[in-house]
Amino acid sequence: MIWKKIADIILKNRLLILILIAVSSIFMGYQASKVRITFNGGKVLPVTDSAYIRYAEFKKLFGQDASTMVIGFKSADIFKKDVFNDWYQAGDRIQHIKGIKAVISMANLFNLEKDTLNHRFTIKPLVTHSLTTSQAVDSVKNQLLSLPFYKGLILSENNQATLMAITFEGKILNTPARVPIIDTILKIGKNFGQKHQIEMHYSGLPLIRTISSDLMKNEFTLFLGLSLLITTIILFLIFRSGYPVIFPVIVVLLGVTWALGILVLAHYEITILTGLIPALMVIIGVPNSIIILNKYYYEFAHNGDKLKSLNIVIEKVGITTFIANVTTAIGFGVLYFTNSELLTQFGLVAALSIMSTFALCIVLVPIIFSFLPDPKPKLTKIKDRRLMQTVLISLDQLVHAHRKAIYAVALVMVAICFYGMLRINVNSYVVDDLPKKSNTLSDLKFFESNFKGVLPLEVSIDTKRKNGVMNDATIRKVEKLENLISSYPEFSRSLSLIQGLKFSTQAFYGGNPAYYRLPQGFEDGFILSYASHSGKNNTVLRNYLDSNKQFTRASFEMVDVGSNRMNKVIANLQPRIDSIFNPKKYHVELTGSSIIFIKGANYMVKNLYQSLALAILLIAGVMWILFRGVKMIAISLLPNLIPLIITAGIMGFFGIPLKPSTILIFSIAMGISSDQTIYFITRYRQELRYTKKSISQIVSDTIRETGISMIYVAIVLFFGFGIFAFSTFGSVSALGILLSVTLLVAMISNLTLLPAFLLSLEHREKTKEKG
Structure with a gap:
């Protein structure tokens, strides 16, 4: 009754509604023009999470940890005069770029020297200008090799590879201002490599995040264009006429505009997930138009009255498509409750955009077509096309004659795929999203093999008392802790206060590497006195010790071995750390961007399980409201749960790991595939209520009428999500492929298992009556 009133309002106030939508769309378009790409990678852990809170406290004490980009190369000519001098000049040019805080390389290093007169250490650069002779370079080389402080950090263990560490100023690190700086650094590095015919390598989180942002920007446009192209082609193949192609595309483009407007109004930026929303609106929005137009042409073929047909369309299809879009929105919307900023933004904007696109479709499509000429005969005979009829008749016969075979095949597939599920590996990598053939990945491997990685690992040590760090026993404990962590192959050697004190001891004894x-015994007082008098010149004290000397840090680099391995390493490491630092007296925290990523991945996987459960529960609630009865809920849910099991099995058999991007598939697919169940059962129940046909005949009619729209919608979804397979981001590619497969299987399941269940229910009822 309510949809009858809505239909009357829409068709009686067409011009007014068009004006209102036009004004609203202009406003949303203006907002959409302000959309921006994120530069900080997006927050995965909730800001209320204890690990995130401690990481934020760590950054307040010691500054941003993921602020270093590295350039490196491997060559036997590292210490040749021309190569060395050009490397020095490259570092000097980079140092003078606005926004660069510090540059450290083998040609830009310092040494500590003892100033006996002033009882302090002074910092002396090893190189202050280009060197004029090979002997001078050899002298610098010998000095460098005599300084264990830099061993394995700037020069590899075999002295064949070197790197330049470039630290960005914190205020520009996560802003667009870093892009031209990185471009300049890459140009300088390229010129150096070309001049000396050396292969250069580049890495570090600032660079990785910049490359990801560039890829996001490119794919944002690419996938919107591809989604429009593929849906336009499918619409033309379905309707073979201009109007049913042009105007649905215009409507979904308005939906895209509204989606971007919502994104901006919510004060969000484009991330790897929210960047998919425009293409998703096209893929999910076009099926609304297909269902509306199919029903319109069907009704017009029966009564020949355009406005009456459109009125019936809104009344009959409105409730079905509304509920279907609600379940789709639920599949995305449950992500809002994960409390992960990345997923919260994606879930909220996607859910609101789906419902706004639906509203535009159900209002605009009937209004637009009310002004267009009457449909041509070929449009009213879409359902009679031979290929489609052959498919639907075959499905009808299969369901009626081979129900047991359908159940047997389903059970066998579920059993096989359930075994596959047990083989799924839960694993995420920091660089998961970069293309497998990317230079960035091969460059990362270079730094991992020569310097044990470039991803930051920080260890924060809280002694819980003022001046607690400077206690000799504490210093020895920190040294033991650093040796423990460095003993793992995943971690580099440390850079810390301890290494600074060792460097100071060497300087106190005239630079002797032995x-x-x-410092030991009586040396403590002398060396610590010298260090404290060094003031602002003592970089190590300033960067690795807080003002109260209660906190210190130890910095490591780590290999991107994946969350699965790192979780095991951390679990193994924690009790060993506790054996060194009594947790009752000290608080030792493994932190830094890399650890936050791993904990974020763990958090997302755990919470996405909960999101899937919530999606199933909410969709079951929708089914209860629509159909009532436990049997109908089971019948409506099973055809959509089985495809999820099959997809999970495929992931297990093909070694596709379970990670935040791939587990997203399940709640999204559950929401979208439930639409087809709603289309089928709603049509089935309408016939059951208003006709005296047998259930068997109603099932046949439903397959042959609703099946057309279900197949067309499935084709749009399959090819629409399939475009994401071409993404350069591994996670988006996996998302596209697995979603396409899941939704295709869901369509088959809803056209075979679902009607088979309904027929079995009829058979059971008849058996009861006879008994």
Whole structure:
């Protein structure tokens, strides 16, 4: 009754509604023009999570950890005069770029020297200008090799590879201002490599995030264009006429505009997930138009009255498509409750955009077609096309004659795929999203093999008392902790206060490498006095010790071994850390961007399980409202749960790991595939209520009428999500492929298992009556 009133309002106030939508769309378009790409990678862990809170506290004390980009190369000519001098000049040019805080390389290093007169250490650069002779370069080389402080950090263990560490200023790190800076650095590095015919390598989180942002920007446009192209082609193949192609595309483009407007109004930016929303609106929005137009042409073929047909369309299709879009929105919307900023933004904007696109379709499509000429005969005979009729008749016969075979095939597939599910590996990598053939990945491998990685790992040590760090026993404990962590192959050697004190001891004894150790006995007072008098010149004290000397840090680099391996390493490491630092007296925290990523991945996987459960529960609630009865809920849910099991099995058999991007598939697919169940059962129940046909005949009629729209919609979804397979982001590619497969299987399931269940229910009722 309510949809009858809505239909009357829409068709009686067409011009007014068009004006209102036009004004609203102009406003949303203006908002959409302000959309921006994110530069900080997006927050995965909730800001209320204890690990995130401690990471934020760590950054307040010691500054941003993921602020370093590295350039490196491997060559036997590292210490040749021309190569060395050009490397020095490259570092010097980079150092003078606005926004660069510091540059460290083998040609831009410092040494500590003892100033006996002023009882302090002074910092002396090893190189202050280009060197004029090979002997001078050899002298610098010998000095560098005599400084264990830099061993394995700037020069590889075999002295064949070197790197330049470039630290960005925190205020520009996560802003668009870093892009031209990185471009300049890459140009300088390229010129150096070309001049000396050396292969250059580049890495570090600032660079990785910049490359990801560039890819996001490119794919944002690419996938919107591809989604429009593929849906336009499918619409033309279905309707073979201009109007049913042009105007649905215009409507979904308005939906895209509204989606971007919602994104901006919510004060969000484009991330790897929200960047998919425009293409998703096209893929999910076009099926609304297909269902509306199919029903319109069907009704017009029966009564020949355009306005009456459109009125019936809104009344009959409105409730079905509304509920179908609600379940789709639920599939995305449950992500809002994960409390992960990345997923919250995606879930909220996607859900609101789906419902706004639906509203535009159900209002605009009937209004637009009310002004267009009457449909041509070929449009009213879409359902009679031979190929489609052959498919639907075959499905009808299969369901009626081979129900047991359908159940047997389904059970066998579920059993096989359930075994596959047990083989799924839960694993995420920091660089998961970069193309497998990307230079960035091969460059990362270069730094991992020569310097044990470039991803930051920080260890924060809280002694819980003022001046607690400077206690000799504490210093020894920190040294033991650093040796423990460095003993793992996943981690580099440390850079810390301890290494600074060792460097100071070496300087105190005239630079003798044999004295690169912690001060002992009476040395403590002298060396610590010298260090404290060094003031602002003592970089190590300033960067690795807080003002109250209660906190210190140890910095490592780590290999991107994946969350699965790293979780095991951390679990193994924690009790060993506790054996060194009593947790009752100290708080030792493994933190930094890499650890936050791993904990974020763990959090997302755990919470996405809960999101899937919530999606199933909410969709079951929708089914209860629509159909009532436990049997009907089971019948409506099973055809959509089985495809999820099959997809999980495929992931297990093909070694596709379960990670935040792939587990997203399940709640999204559950929401979208439930639409087809609603289309089928709603049509079935309408016939059951208003006709005296047998259930068997109603099932046949439903397959032959609703099946057309279900197949067309499935084709749009399959090819629409299939375009994401061409993404350069591994996670988006996997999302596209698996969603396409899941939704295709869901369509087959809803056209075979669902009607088979309904027929079995009829058979059971008849058996009861006879009994």
